[in-house]
Amino acid sequence: MEKYYFAALRMVPGIGNVRLVKLVNHFGSARQAWMAERGDLFLCPHLDSQAKEQLLAARSKVDVHKLAAEWEKSGIKICTFQDNEDLVEYPLLLKNIFNPPAVLFYRGELPDTDRLIAVVGSRRCSSYGRTVAEKLGSELAQAGFWVVSGGARGIDTAAHSGAMSAGKTLAVLGCGVDLVYPPENKKLFAQILECGCGIISEYPPGTAAYPAHFPSRNRIISGIARGVVVVEAPQRSGALITAEWALEQGRDVFAVPGSIFSSASRGCHQLIKQGAKLVESGEDVLEEYGFAFQKAASPIKTNAEPMSDLEKAVLETLSFEIRRNIEDIIAETGLPPAQVAFGLLKLQLRGIVVEDESQCYLRCSREG
Structure with missing residues (x-):
């Protein structure tokens, strides 16, 4: 008791x-x-x-x-910084930061390892940022790392989703663990618990999400992890606060570059100028800790047929940052709609192109 x-x-x-x-x-x-x-x-x-x-x-x-x-x-558990019987549950890296939470409330499971990486970024992310965050989450989880993020909309949601496709994730909230914030992530939080992952907070159950809670929440996101990867962050962003906490706590900081014309990536570019490691894949993060990246088995066999002229033509119209709908692709290629649709399907099967919720298309991987 x-x-x-x-x-x-x-x-x-x-x-x-x-x-x-x-x-x-x-x-x-x-x-x-x-x-x-x-x-x-x-x-x-x-x-x-x-x-x-x-x-x-x-x-x-x-x-x-x-x-x-x-x-x-209600399935709400507690671990404390000082309680001997719970010391094995309290996250090891978090225990060693300045002013660690005396009490952690959680649902689901806590990590039993110090192999955790935080992936954070803007709530108002682009399709590019969402795709990258999901890709990084999946690759890091596949390598045996827990992916930590804040459970918010945008980059956080993508990182959690990507991680759950291949392994474990941990959501750190700025409210009580019995609440869902933002409300639209109710399904995401349920999935986190269903797949044996965890949701934690230093705030007691029933505590509402107040703006003042989130900077403090960010110190937990960085403190519980070995490093922080920032994916899309404007110059004034909570993700940059997390990066600042990481530096103060002696954690590694990584940043994903974006377009020089995109204000959503200016914070990331600023971090890179200041010495953050530029990240293009999970492998870039893993090599900092001496872990090899094992590429997931592709849905296309290794002896897959070369890319057809149709696929190449469709792919040339797509970018990593700007979403294109099928009408634009048809107009640019001059190909019949049925052929364009078939080419897009083939590219999706290769894992090179993704379709977002607005039925637009975006490149998510380099061919080959």
Whole structure:
């Protein structure tokens, strides 16, 4: 039950990570801190008078045993920084950052390894950014790394989805783990739990997503991983805050280049100028840690027939960044619609072209 007293203390307004650790050390345990006599509590030098009153008010309203039962029923688990019985669960790399979360709430499973890489970027990403994030997520997961991201729309969603196609992913939230934010990612979060991955937060269940939570959330994304890959980030982006945290924590920073005309990639280009490693594939990340990239088996056999003139003609109209609909491709190639559709299908089977949700096409891999 000790960890639930930790969690109950963390729920008290005015008791953050630093105060919580000092409070527990002062009283000897989280339970003793929660149950302390009023006089002993007011003699504690680590809380101001307002926080002490907040703690007393919380104690009169919260039944820790009932709270524990409710969370267990909902599949919400807890690990703490100091609780010996949970020390093996607390993420190893996160434990060593400055001001680590005293309590982590999670659903699903926590990584049992330190082989984690964060993939982050803009919520308003392009098709290019989405494709790259999904590709990196898949390649890193395939190599045995957990892919960490923030569960947000855009790049985060693509990274999680790509990782789940080949391995494990971890979503770090800026709200309680019992909530879904953004709401449209309800299906994604369900898939994360169904495939044996995890969702974590330092915020207690029921905590809404506030803008002030996300910079703090970002320090967990970087702190729990060996390195951070930034895919598409404008100059003012939360992904750049994550990169700054990574540098402060001694983590590696990687960045994916984009078009020099795209404002969505200016943050990435800035990072590359400052020394971040330029990344074009998961292999570029893996080689930093001495891991070889094993390419997934292709749906096309290794002795596949050479690319036809039709496929080459269709491919020439497509780029990695600009989406093209089938009408544009037909107009540019001058080919009949049926032939263009067949060429696109062949290119998709080769894994060279993808179709997005708006039925537009984009290159996602170099031929061969």
